[in-house]
Amino acid sequence: xxxxxxxxxxxxxxxxxxxxxxxxxxxxxxxxxxxxxxxxxxxxxxxxxxxxxxxxxxxxxxxxxxxxxxxxxxxxxxxxxxxxxxxxxxxxxxxxxxxxxxxxxxxxxxxxxxxxxxxxxxxxxxxxxxxxxxxxxxxxxxxxxxxxxxxxxxxxxxxxxxxxxxxxxxxxxxxxxxxxxxxxxxxxxxxxxxxxxxxxxxxxxxxxxxxxxxxxxxxxxxxxxxxxxxxxxxxxxxxxxxxxxxxxxxxxxxxxxxxxxxxxxxxxxxxxxxxxxxxxxxxxxxxxxxxxxxxxxxxxxxxxxxxxxxxxxxxxxxxxxxxxxxxxxxxxxxxxxxxxxxxxxxxxxxxxxxxxxxxxxxxxxxxxxxxxxxxxxxxxxxxxxxxxxxxxxxxxxxxxxxxxxxxxxxxxxxxxxxxxxxxxxxxxxxxxxxxxxxxxxxxxxxxxxxx
Amino acid sequence: xxxxxxxxxxxxxxxxxxxxxxxxxxxxxxxxxxxxxxxxxxxxxxxxxxxxxxxxxxxxxxxxxxxxxxxxxxxxxxxxxxxxxxxxxxxxxxxxxxxxxxxxxxxxxxxxxxxxxxxxxxxxxxxxxxxxxxxxxxxxxxxxxxxxxxxxxxxxxxxxxxxxxxxxx
Numbered sequence: 001x002x003x004x005x006x007x008x009x010x011x012x013x014x015x016x017x018x019x020x021x022x023x024x025x026x027x028x029x030x031x032x033x034x035x036x037x038x039x040x041x042x043x044x045x046x047x048x049x050x051x052x053x054x055x056x057x058x059x060x061x062x063x064x065x066x067x068x069x070x071x072x073x074x075x076x077x078x079x080x081x082x083x084x085x086x087x088x089x090x091x092x093x094x095x096x097x098x099x100x101x102x103x104x105x106x107x108x109x110x111x112x113x114x115x116x117x118x119x120x121x122x123x124x125x126x127x128x129x130x131x132x133x134x135x136x137x138x139x140x141x142x143x144x145x146x147x148x149x150x151x152x153x154x155x156x157x158x159x160x161x162x163x164x165x166x167x168x169x170x171x172x173x174x175x176x177x178x179x180x181x182x183x184x185x186x187x188x189x190x191x192x193x194x195x196x197x198x199x200x201x202x203x204x205x206x207x208x209x210x211x212x213x214x215x216x217x218x219x220x221x222x223x224x225x226x227x228x229x230x231x232x233x234x235x236x237x238x239x240x241x242x243x244x245x246x247x248x249x250x251x252x253x254x255x256x257x258x259x260x261x262x263x264x265x266x267x268x269x270x271x272x273x274x275x276x277x278x279x280x281x282x283x284x285x286x287x288x289x290x291x292x293x294x295x296x297x298x299x300x301x302x303x304x305x306x307x308x309x310x311x312x313x314x315x316x317x318x319x320x321x322x323x324x325x326x327x328x329x330x331x332x333x334x335x336x337x338x339x340x341x342x343x344x345x346x347x348x349x350x351x352x353x354x355x356x357x358x359x360x361x362x363x364x365x366x367x368x369x370x371x372x373x374x375x376x377x378x379x380x381x382x383x384x385x386x387x388x389x390x391x392x393x394x395x396x397x398x399x400x401x402x403x404x405x406x407x408x409x410x411x412x413x414x415x416x417x418x419x420x421x422x423x424x425x426x427x428x429x430x431x432x433x434x435x436x437x438x439x440x441x442x443x444x445x446x447x448x449x450x451x
Numbered sequence: 452x453x454x455x456x457x458x459x460x461x462x463x464x465x466x467x468x469x470x471x472x473x474x475x476x477x478x479x480x481x482x483x484x485x486x487x488x489x490x491x492x493x494x495x496x497x498x499x500x501x502x503x504x505x506x507x508x509x510x511x512x513x514x515x516x517x518x519x520x521x522x523x524x525x526x527x528x529x530x531x532x533x534x535x536x537x538x539x540x541x542x543x544x545x546x547x548x549x550x551x552x553x554x555x556x557x558x559x560x561x562x563x564x565x566x567x568x569x570x571x572x573x574x575x576x577x578x579x580x581x582x583x584x585x586x587x588x589x590x591x592x593x594x595x596x597x598x599x600x601x602x603x604x605x606x607x608x609x610x611x612x613x614x615x616x617x618x619x620x
Contacts, residue, residue: 047483049486050482050483050485050486050487050489050491051479051480051482051483052482053482053485053486053491053493054486054491054493054494055489055491055494055496056489058489063489328476328479328480328483329476331479332472332475332476332478332479333472333475333476406469409467409468409469410467410468410469410470
């Protein structure tokens with residue numbers, strides 16, 4: 001366990017340095033995100049190709065690396081079509097409303113250890129908001145406005161249905177998304193993402209283990225939030241043409257596309273930060289640092305440039321891992337039926353997330369009562385650290401809960417799979433039999449057949 | 452609730468959420484690892500490498516010629532007679548020595564069904580279906596191959612099925 005250290009020879013950047021560095025960070029983060037998003041479109045095609053024993057795009061540049069650029073040029077040069085019946089203002093506004101929240105949310109995610117410079121220690125996060133993850137949740141759900149608006153403004157029945165589905169899905173899964181993070185919040189005691197990372201570093205245990213139920217639900221909700229398979233009901237090709245972006249073409253369509261991948265990137269980075277320790281270097285205690293405390297003193301270990309670089313590498317690797325899982329799932333699992341999406345959201349995730357919050361809270365309370373404080377305050381006061389013992393107890397409790405949830409889901413007791421719908425089948429047979437009976441009665445009753 | 456959805460009866464093992472999903476993921480991941488880095492050899496990189504055709508593949512026609520450049524065709528009229536698609540147009544002519552030759556010999560490759568009967572029936576082995584598949588054209592008229600065009604075709608001709616050698620060896 002790393003004790004809370006304070007190092008006083010580090011100073012905060014001046015206002016000018018803060019401004020300049022913030023602008024540099026904004027520009028750097030924006031360009032990196034845009035380039036990564038472009039590369040993700042290529043990666044998606046490559047991963048899907050390899051999974052299907054194909055080669056994927058390999059004509060533009062070495063290994064197809066120029067493909068995103070070619071696609072971009074193609075989309076810019078293409079003709080924009082505006083449906084005559086569409087509401088022109090909202091039709092144009094919708095892609096922007098969709099892409100901006102997806103890009104803005106990356107601002108609150110810390111992507112590396114703080115960087116020491118001549119002008120002070122620069123936190124490697126674009127905007128260290130005190131409301132951190134609440135901002136992120138708020139903005140990521142704003143993205144659905146763009147989709148609903150696109151569906152409505154297109155004045156196309158399929159697009160409208162896609163938009164409606166996006167809205168319904170967002171409402172169903174946003175609850176589980178928030179609830180699954182609740183147990184995390186009351187254990188960490190803060191919603192700022194740098195502090196969540198710091199707590200994981202201090203505990204020497206990533207939150208994926210002590211909060212495995214939250215992790216599982218958060219992961220599922222993230223799939224629903226990004227509208228990707230198996231939750232791509234808003235753009236279900238086989239049912240709704242392509243859903244909300246049916247009427248969109250050229251760069252407007254491309255903006256929805258970029259928004260989707262930006263969402264995938266942000267959500268993967270968020271999962272890495274919340275549950276896999278963010279930029280934490282595994283097994284190394286020298287990177288446990290938070291930033292400047294309220295009294296202006298440095299909390300945590302000494303920052304160094306190599307620590308920033310290495311921790312950024314680990315952050316990228318963890319994010320990449322989640323992105324890869326996103327893509328693997330997309331090309332493996334078929335789409336949920338609409339009622340299954342609703343069943344999963346309301347009948348499993350919501351109650352189970354609530355139970356998980358209660359059980360986690362009870363565990364923390366029990367540990368406190370038993371004289372094993374869950375959060376141990378350091379010798380100098382200030383931020384407390386979660387004890388590894390407490391973390392291991394939570395891991396065991398959550399493991400049992402996760403097993404129970406998986407068992408329930410797998411048995412098809414609460415949520416019926418595609419093949420185990422005995423109840424529904426019996427109901428359908430019953431209906432058919434009754435209908436046949438009615439028909440027979442109508443045919444055999446004299447006089448009624450004439451009608 | 453969609454109570455009347457038609458569903459197949461499958462055991463829970465195959466339709467469950469966790470186990471079936473995980474086994475599916477394992478399968479796709481195996482394939483991903485196998486062909487990651489473009490190592491899959493199942494794709495034929497078409498313009499660079501071409502598909503190996505069967506020697507019996509039947510494509511657009513070839514007219515064999517004598518050494519002096521005259522077509523081997525003797526305008527006997529068997530091929531337009533046997534052609535099931537009625538795609539061969541033949542106007543026979545006769546020179547001073549009494550040798551028959553085609554004045555007009557046209558094959559509409561759009562009408563042709565590539566059965567190869569013209570090759571089988573030809574008494575002098577003049578008309579052949581070819582071992583070839585890149586027959587794209589910009590206009591429909593270009594698909595009516597006249598005699599010059601047929602004689603200029605360079606691709607190998609098809610080996611039709613030989614009763615003495617049924618496996619094509």
